[in-house]
Structures are given as structure tokens and as C-alpha cells.
Amino acid sequence: MRNNIEENFNAIKKLIEREEDKAIKIFRESNFNSRLYNRIAREFKKESFSIFKLMKSFSPIALLFLLFTVVILAIFIIPSFFKPKLEVNPIEKFFQQASIFQESMTKEPLPLRDNVILFPGKNFRENMLNSCEDLYFSLIELFSNLQIFSESDYFEKKDSIKLNFKENGEYKKEFFHNLIFQILKRVKEG
Amino acid sequence: MNTGKNKKSDAMKLFNELLTYKESVFRICLGFSKDPWDAEELTQEVYLKAYKKIGTLKDPQFAKPWLFKITKNLCLDHRKKNIFSNIFKSKSNSELIERKTPESIFFCKEELKNLKKVVRNLPKKLKEVFILREYGHLPYREIALILKIKIGTVMSRLHRARQIIVKKLREGNYEK
Numbered sequence: 001m002r003n004n005i006e007e008n009f010n011a012i013k014k015l016i017e018r019e020e021d022k023a024i025k026i027f028r029e030s031n032f033n034s035r036l037y038n039r040i041a042r043e044f045k046k047e048s049f050s051i052f053k054l055m056k057s058f059s060p061i062a063l064l065f066l067l068f069t070v071v072i073l074a075i076f077i078i079p080s081f082f083k084p085k086l087e088v089n090p091i092e093k094f095f096q097q098a099s100i101f102q103e104s105m106t107k108e109p110l111p112l113r114d115n116v117i118l119f120p121g122k123n124f125r126e127n128m129l130n131s132c133e134d135l136y137f138s139l140i141e142l143f144s145n146l147q148i149f150s151e152s153d154y155f156e157k158k159d160s161i162k163l164n165f166k167e168n169g170e171y172k173k174e175f176f177h178n179l180i181f182q183i184l185k186r187v188k189e190g
Numbered sequence: 191m192n193t194g195k196n197k198k199s200d201a202m203k204l205f206n207e208l209l210t211y212k213e214s215v216f217r218i219c220l221g222f223s224k225d226p227w228d229a230e231e232l233t234q235e236v237y238l239k240a241y242k243k244i245g246t247l248k249d250p251q252f253a254k255p256w257l258f259k260i261t262k263n264l265c266l267d268h269r270k271k272n273i274f275s276n277i278f279k280s281k282s283n284s285e286l287i288e289r290k291t292p293e294s295i296f297f298c299k300e301e302l303k304n305l306k307k308v309v310r311n312l313p314k315k316l317k318e319v320f321i322l323r324e325y326g327h328l329p330y331r332e333i334a335l336i337l338k339i340k341i342g343t344v345m346s347r348l349h350r351a352r353q354i355i356v357k358k359l360r361e362g363n364y365e366k
Contacts, residue, residue, distance in 0.1 A: 008356040012305060016324055019302055020217055023226035027216050030230055033209065036237050043238060 201244045208240060208257050214326050215261050221325030222265035224306060232268060236261045255335045258326065262318055262336065269310075307364040308355050319344055320351035 212233060219232035239260055247256055312320060322333045323344075334341045358364060 008360070009352045012352075012355060012359065013324065015302060015305055020220065020325065023220050023229065024213060024216070026226045027213065027230055027233075032212060032216075032230070032233070036209075036234055039234060039238060040241055 197245075204247070204250055204253055205241055205244055208244075208253055209237070211254060211257060212237070214328070215257065218258065218261050218321055218326040219265055221309065221321030222269060232261075232265060235268075236264050239264060252335075255332060258322070258328065258332070259336050262322065265321075266314070266318070304359065304364045305355070308358045311364075312351055312354060316347050316351035316354065319347040320355075323348055 215236055216229055216233045219229035219236070220226060223229045223232055236257070240257055243260075247253060309317065309320065318337065319333060322328050322336065323330075328336075330341045330344045333344045337344070339347075
């Protein structure tokens with residue numbers, strides 16, 4: 001059986017050999033190497049487009065501007081996306097403001113009128129007023145967070161603080177005393 | 191910088207070495223394709239791919255089987271791509287007749303066309319072994335290396351391929 005196949009296959013093999021001989025003759029005449037190198041050169045000319053080549057075509061000023069923009073983006077803008085947004089606890093904020101206020105109160109204020117006090121030194125007075133204002137804001141914020149003040153109460157109080165604070169740097173003691181009194185009363189009432 | 195240049199010159203040296211196998215590559219392509227003109231196109235494609243990928247070749251010792259592996263894969267892909275276009279056009283036959291050289295007349299002969307049909311319709315595993323052996327004249331060991339199979343498997347597949355070809359040609363059953 002095996003011999004029979006091989007005998008029959010010999011004729012096929014001869015046909016393949018003849019086919020190969022004729023084909024090889026055509027192939028040898030075809031100047032394959034030079035055609036191949038031409039094709040490689042053509043293909044690589046097409047593929048040689050790159051970002052560096054594109055950059056070469058830019059003017060130096062444009063390149064500098066591009067580089068500057070990239071540096072600015074890298075230094076200032078991109079890191080801000082990754083900064084975690086801190087949520088300040090209102091109680092912590094209140095105690096922070098309270099300690100600042102306490103520090104600013106260590107110097108004796110000068111009494112001007114019955115219920116108005118002016119602090120000595122312009123900077124000192126401003127610091128004092130600012131820290132005091134911040135303290136009351138955070139206090140109101142704290143109490144509204146603890147649901148002692150309603151939302152409308154919160155805005156009303158905030159506005160009145162603003163009104164009572166910024167009158168030529170005057171500090172209306174009575175108003176704030178009243179405010180604290182109201183707050184404490186509400187806390188007591190629960 | 192120098193190492194980069196050295197690498198490039200080494201690659202070019204290796205590529206030029208691979209070019210010495212161009213006739214073997216062409217023979218294998220001939221086995222997979224219809225005629226020598228088609229095979230020549232395929233050979234060009236093989237070397238173009240080899241040129242692009244030569245940097246990825248880790249061991250130059252295996253450059254030859256690597257090249258034949260590219261040849262085999264590219265020819266199989268080419269066949270797949272052209273399977274539909276060949277149904278609709280019989281362009282190459284008419285071209286061959288137009289050329290009317292002794293070679294072109296030979297490639298139009300019925301018996302060769304029938305053999306090509308039978309080989310083309312062999313199962314893929316048998317076809318690749320048959321072409322690498324009968325057209326590429328590669329030793330069993332190299333075929334085993336290219337196809338990642340055992341030498342015994344190469345021999346048995348080759349025998350089965352020959353058996354099918356003889357049987358189909360005798361019966362005149364050239365299509366699947």
C-alpha cells in the first residue's frame with residue numbers, strides 16, 4: 001500500500017519539480033533584491049512620520065511656548081486635581097477660632113463708649129475684630145449643624161454679625177453678649 | 191549611540207543573511223499560491239515583514255526557522271484574505287494566457303492546475319507540512335521546529351497528505 005502511494009506520488013513529485021524549475025527561472029529573472037529594497041525604502045518613507053519629525057517642523061518660539069505651557073500645567077494645575085478636599089469638622093473649627101480669639105483678647109481693649117470698645121493699634125484691632133467675627137461665624141455654624149439654629153436663623157444671625165462688626169472697626173459688645181446668651185439659652189432648653 | 195548603530199548594522203547583516211534563503215521562501219510561497227507571480231509578491235511581503243520584525247528576533251540562531259514561520263503564516267493569511275476575491279475573478283489565468291511564454295503556458299496546464307487545487311484543499315495541518323517538505327525541501331527536523339510538533343507527527347502528516355493527493359488525483363476529485 002505504502003509503496004503503491006510512493007510510486008503514484010513520484011509522478012506528482014516530478015510535476016512539482018517541473019513547476020518549481022520554471023517558477024525559479026522566472027523568479028531569478030525578476031531582479032528580486034533591488035525590487036525588495038525599493039519597496040522597503042518606500043514603506044519606511046511612509047511610516048517615518050513621528051512626533052519628533054512633527055516637532056522639528058515647529059518654530060523654536062512655538063516649541064518654547066509649548067514647553068512653558070507643559071511646565072505650568074505640570075507644576076500648578078495638575079497637582080490641584082489630586083489634592084484631597086478637607087472637610088472641616090464644625091466643632092474643631094469652632095475651637096480653633098475660639099483659641100485664636102482667646103489669644104487676641106489677652107491685651108486690654110480701650111473702652112470708648114458704654115457698649116463700644118476700640119482696640120489700640122490699627123492692626124491689632126483688625127486682627128481682633130476678624131478673629132472675633134470668625135469665632136461667631138463658626139459658633140453659629142456649629143449650632144446650626146447641631147440643629148440648634150434653623151437654616152433661616154443661621155442666615156439671619158450671619159447677616160446681623162456682619163452688620164454689627166464692620167462699623168468703622170467698632171465692636172458692639174452688647175450685641176455679642178446677647179447672642180451668646182441666646183445660644184446658651186437654646187442649648188439649655190435643648 | 192554606538193550600541194544603537196551596532197544593533198542596526200547587526201540586524202542588517204542578519205537580514206542580508208536571510209536573503210540567501212529567498213529561493214526556499216519563494217518555493218514555499220509557490221506551494222501556497224496559484225502561480226510564480228503571485229508567489230513572488232508573497233516572497234516580497236515575507237521579507238518586508240521580516241525586515242520590520244527583525245529587531246524582535248531574540249536568538250539569531252533561529253533566524254531561518256523564524257523566517258519560514260513568517261512565510262507559512264503569511265501565505266495562510268493571504269489565502270484567507272483572497273478566498274472571496276478569487277471566487278469572483280479569474281484574472282491571473284487570463285494574464286497567464288496573455289503572456290504566452292513557455293513558462294506561462296506550462297502553468298496553464300490542466301494537470302498542474304488540478305494538483306494545485308488538490309493541495310489547496312488539503313486540511314491546513316497537512317497542507318503546511320506537505321508544502322514545507324515538497325516545495326521548501328526542508329528537513330523533517332526543521333519542519334518540526336517551525337510547526338512546533340514532533341518529527342513523527344511531521345512524517346505521519348506528510349504521509350497522509352500524499353495519500354489524499356494521490357487518491358483525489360486518481361479519482362479526479364479536485365474540489366473539497
